[in-house]
């Protein structure tokens with residue numbers, strides 16, 4: 001299968017070499033099993049530290065986003081450092097470069113691409129560009145909820161959402177540089193138009209990524225194409 005894995009910066013914990021190494025081991029394992037694998041790495045706490053400081057200094061949101069992009073590329077280099085020579089030697093800065101690496105049988109690694117989005121959108125765009133079979137968001141919560149679970153203990157996790165429903169859920173989440181969301185709005189729209197099979201799961205344990213790829217099993221949120229005849233969260237709760 002052709003798989004794009006979006007590694008949330010909060011999950012990669014760049015100051016923890018064991019965590020970075022564990023994610024690299026899973027990605028390498030998938031490649032060794034014959035899968036074509038691309039990884040996109042987020043900015044995490046380091047990005048947010050830079051963004052917070054620069055915001056205090058009066059930088060605008062585009063300047064802050066660019067700081068975030070640069071930080072995601074540093075984190076991407078950390079993942080590359082943990083991967084074997086199967087991986088491209090530097091983070092791809094555009095989708096053509098990443099796609100060419102995948103065609104050569106390499107593990108492509110990306111960070112951010114441009115201001116006004118997050119690496120969630122990079123992951124969705126790369127998945128669409130290479131016609132991926134599966135897009136996995138390894139984030140810091142077990143899926144998409146009807147409210148921020150870190151703020152609302154009553155938040156309910158969606159087992160399944162259509163891509164259109166995902167857009168509706170994400171649309172109200174504030175988007176400033178460094179803001180948090182399980183999937184950003186542009187990513188949700190790209191997932192909707194491309195119909196790429198998508199799963200949002202808690203990637204703290206990298207083995208969950210391997211399991212969803214090889215068995216389809218997970219305890220996160222399935223984002224299914226609109227025409228899916230299986231009931232989604234709202235249908236079940238009418």
Ligand SMILES: Nc1ncnc2c1ncn2[C@@H]1O[C@H](COP(=O)(O)OP(=O)(O)O)[C@@H](O)[C@H]1O
Pocket residue numbers: 007008009010011042044138139140141143144145146147148149150151169173179180181182183
């Ligand atoms: N509706 C929601 N469903 C799930 N998580 C949400 C939602 N709204 C906000 N969040 C927040 O989004 C965070 C995940 O986004 P983010 O911090 O960008 O993680 P990552 O590093 O994986 O990209 C969660 O920790 C959660 O607090």
Ligand SMILES: O=c1ccn([C@@H]2O[C@H](COP(=O)(O)OP(=O)(O)O)[C@@H](O)[C@H]2O)c(=O)[nH]1
Pocket residue numbers: 007008009010041042043044045047064065066067068069072111112113114115116117118119120122176177178179180
């Ligand atoms: O293509 C991109 C990727 C990232 N970012 C900026 O970098 C920050 C960190 O990226 P991301 O949110 O994906 O990191 P994570 O949430 O995974 O830590 C984002 O909030 C944006 O401000 C951006 O502007 N364009």
